[in-house]
Amino acid sequence: MPSTFNTCERERLFLNPSDKKFGIPELQKLVKPHIDSFNSLLEPPTKGILNYAVIDIDPVEIFDVKVPYNSTAQGNKLKVWIEEVLISRPLLSEHVRAKKRRIYPAECRERFTTYAGKMNIKLCWKINDANTNFETKYVGMAPIMVKSNRCNLQNLFPKQLIENHEESEEMGGYFIVNGIEKVIRLLLVQRRNYVMAIIRPSLASRGASYTEYGVSIRCARQDQTTMTNIIHYLKNGNCMLRFSWKKQEYMIPVILIMKALIEINDKGIFEQLVQGEFSNTFLTDRVELMLQEFKSFGIQSKEQCVSFLGEKFRIIFSISPSYSHKQAGEHILKKVILVHLKHNRDKFNLLIFMIRKLYSLVAGECSPDNSDSPQNQEILLGGHLYGMLIKEKLGDCLNSIRAVVAADIANNRPVDFNDKKYITNLFNRSNMEIGRKLAYFLATGNLASNSGLDLMQTSGYTIVAEKLNFYRYISHFRCVHRGSFFTQMKTTTVRKLLPESWAGFICPVHTPDGAPCGLLNHLSHTCRIITTKPNVEMVPSILAEMGIINRLATGHAQSIVNKLRLLKFEDEISIDLEIGYIPPSNGGQYPGIYLFSEQARMMRPVKYLANNEVDMIGTFEQVYMNIACLEEDVIKDVTTHIEIKPTNMLSILANLTPFSDYNQSPRNMYQCQMAKQTMGTPSTAIMHRTDNKLYRLQTGQTPIVRPLLHNTLGLDGFPNGTNAIVAVISYTGYDMEDAMIINKSAHERGFKYGTIYKSEIVSLDEFYDSGIKHHFGLGADAPPSLREKLDNDGLPFIGTRLKMGDPLCAYIDDTQGGKTIVKQYKGSEDAYVDKVRLLGDDSGVYEVQKVQIMLRIPRPPVIGDKFSSRHGQKGILSRLWPQVDMPFTESGMQPDIIINPHAFPSRMTIGMFVESMAGKCGAMFGVAQDSTPFRFNEEFTAIDYFGEQLVRAGYNYHGNEPMYSGTTGEEFQADIYIGVVYYQRLRHMVSDKWQVRSTGPVHNLTMQPIGGRKRSGGIRFGEMERDSLLAHGMSFCLQDRLMNCSDFSQCHICRKCGSIFTSLSLKTHYQLNTNRAYKKHHIQCNICETSRWISLVKIPYAFRYLATELASMGVKIILKTKDDD
């Protein structure tokens, strides 16, 4: 068997990085949706989405006098609009003298700045009807996505990437904001331009006569912004159209809109809606009623209707006074009604379709569409969302100009549009800085928007791309979220795994358990997202050729769909066209042929049986298609497609679980979670990383047992664990309850040795203008002991070992007369200084005021650290067992790890057993074993495949071996299952978690010990703990825990009045008490005016606090006391 580890190939790639191609091109494809969606904002041929956005932003008309909106005399008119948006690559500003002007992402990461390019707009204006002027206006620095078409790393290959301090296979797809890598999350949203029938109780809450029936359509403009229109069904059969504008909802009778769209009479509308179904009285009755009811408006013609709309809505839309009502009405129809369509005729036809679908839903002829099914969903891409935000902020820019003029008029300042100076001044005074708003959005994930962008949430749009290990990092780019709105939902329906979703688009395995379960999913590794509009120009003419003019006879649909599909393989129609065909059914989905050609859809490759070529299918069409998984599943004349590989349904991480088809399914989910918490190899450019915390496994290995995808994605560059000899045996008792024993000698040889890198930033003066007052360095007053750890520049030596309280760095404070001020290292663990970075300011002129110190904390495995295999089998290290005492095999082999056999029966992770066998023979023959799931079947079993290999290597067929006790040398009665399993070290370590306290800080209100590890607090001794002590009858222990060791206090009580507040300490009454002369302080109840009933009692301080709080509300607590005798 030849070796299949590709070690030499990998070495070659590392030593000689190519400057022409990527070593692992598959890796680049994984982040494509992010990069392509960003690129589409500014893609050259069409000038990109932002160009469409700019066209769609309404010009602002400003008048130099205050005018009522319908008056004719308006003064001078200034019309301002934007014609173009330009974003440049990240460059140094012109004020800085430098040889190379390009800024690269690595610099931003290391300097904690934002990777942004200059954003300019072409601002045009016109006074009255004079000539158009324009000005290029700077609107701030727009954060740039790494490796996008505005990034300086675009089109660079490994060699140049390494020269620019990046990973050799850097993928990009994220933004860098203040040195932190941020990814815009992929969000699942309603499928665009598709009419969805919905039955939702919340629809009925809009008004008295509203019902729960409705149809909804999310219309997308060319610039990817959307507007949702919903038609409500009213109890009497009428229909109302709803839209939102600036987060406010508005309702309009549908007939009004229909009549405003085109010139049509009632008969025309009736005929269009009924479409010949005169016998359908349910339909005809309602249409009649709807038309009847509209009569009450008393308007008929198109012009009347449009003007009516304009008059009612012009204030809300803040339409320019120069517009007539009719113009205003037309503007509104364009802005909010079915915005994806250009022509009013199309809008009218779509309204007809929507109403017909709605009536059919109400009549029970069709079922509602499931909004939780991916059939009706698409993905909101990061780039598109970013574009939407830019569009909105640009619109705000124009409005801010208007606001400035309005303020001038209100304050009686001179307003003169003909004065050039005034105009320039006007633009400078308006708030046109949008770069900072974009950076804020990326940094916080909060959407500060006054329109809401037709989205359901205002926060949680971005996440940090943590480089904990490479698996976690890559998963960030593949995860899709359902939206934070749904996390609050009490029902679990949104979280359900639907058959149509997991068949290839969304991984059924890779979702966390707990709160985000089912809402945070991951794309399967072959799933693509369409980012550019495919070429479908020919489709209408092709359909017309097929004879489809208006309606289609039912029998023809299937053959038309088949013909269209075949055309996808020719050049005329793009392969990315989705041909959804819902056949007529009895009460099923509303039938029809639906073609989808827009962006943001999920598509995946399958093989088309008719021509054996790779077809792309989408989520909508898949539901009604017959796709076989394996050859034997093909049913003749039914099956049209076949899966390329059965594993295509799995995400990257789920695919990497070896033999996951042998495991109980939740275990595979746990593994996906744990792979992301593993201490592995975060990066190959660690020296250029400044992450707050980095975990690194020093002794990573390539797994012997791995699926093919491991090589395809080049994961050998980022090892995530080590191959360990694992014996499954109950030995010594230290392996009880998921604990595991590690061989002490293996530990001493560096097994699972890890390191943590921690970043500390010391910043002196943030504001340079007021003069620099602090300087890094050691002054004359610095004691010699300081110089052992720090150099003259006040910075630590590289490699210095720091203990708690040691100096981290020092600076001279001019404000305190040149005193040396020392910053201490505050961590409790010993750390080494790994790197010191001097961070200059943007201009590079001022003295250094900021340093970043990278500390290295060694973390050898200690008892209590967490480890896991790749099968959701986690365990805690319980003992480092001496090598001589470990059990051994006949060949003298001793396990690195011992785990207890009880970990298996209930969890059923047979995959781990198979991996153990596969690893063992892989190690013997020096081959990488393919562990792709579904490789084996009942006829060709994994056990036989690896069993034969084991026997050839001289081992037992089933992976067992006779073993001997290390202490006595006696052979065990049972043979032991021993083999090679890839183990991960998880990032949860006792060093970060231990908590201990004897006495310590207390809460100053209750005097009870405070909580929290960081504040050296205690661990809560709660109600249940109390119950168990009571149950054991341990009253003294209970009192000790809850009283003496907690908020023990003493106070005086008056036994007569029962109050703890009335006792006062008095000196004046000293003489009265002649027989008790030794009493210096005399305590007396202020109400009973005697000291006779005063006693000292022990009470919890919290009780006193309670009594005080009650007293403050006028509630008195009276305590009844009993003599203690």
Next chain:
Amino acid sequence: MDTYTGTIKPELKIQELTAEKVKFILTNVGLSMANALRRIMLSEIATIAIDMVEFELNTSVLADEFIAHRLGLIPLDSTEAEKIKYSRECNCNGACKECSVELNMHVKCTEEDITKDVTSRDLVSSDPRFTPIQEGPKDPGILIAKLRKGQEIKVKCIAKKGVAKEHAKWSPCAAVAFEYDPFNKLRHTKYWIEEDEQREWPASRNAADDFAPGDGEAFDFNARPNRFYFEVETIGSMKPEDIVMNAFKKLLEKISSIQMGMSTNDGMSGRDQPRDSY
């Protein structure tokens, strides 16, 4: 409890002896004796290994503590480890010639576009008896780190004597194979058999040297293991036969120390002596 085998002398038959390993059969000793030998070989043979590393300069990509760990694991020639004292038994404080060996290493990469390997050959020992092991002049040595142009490592290492009980770096052997009763005549174990023993359980490597049970041979419940198959593999710091011989010596030492202890404390009164050693 082993049966008394006083009349039959223990016997050691060497089957194979190479530079890396020795294979032998030990007969006519009890299980406890054989296992004691195994355990001593694994954990109590004194060798020399680097124990302290002082970094003067390290501009390589690897962390100091990581290089120090790697240095510690490099096998040093320990054939004459006997001649050196344990540090804890030496009168000096810290390290001296009597109880330690100093090794120095100074490597710098000065060439462009070349990755320079830092290997165990770069370690210069102050004592020719204790040097990093090397298999002939062509042996490239054990890789410690790799350097690019301008990177430099300068360290001073102190090697000390120790045993594997303390740290695995002092272990002279990689593994000790140990087996008795390849045919399971003693029935100490039960072979799990699914269908066919012949197919599932290949014969042990030592089966050829053992005596297969005759057909229908009765189970001798009095039998004790007395034939042990060893294979000792060295990591290079010692010859394999030396490991075995040293193990015997160590075993003898242990027994004689008990003997000594018995004779210095006058018999029964020993238990009344104050136990100040704890």
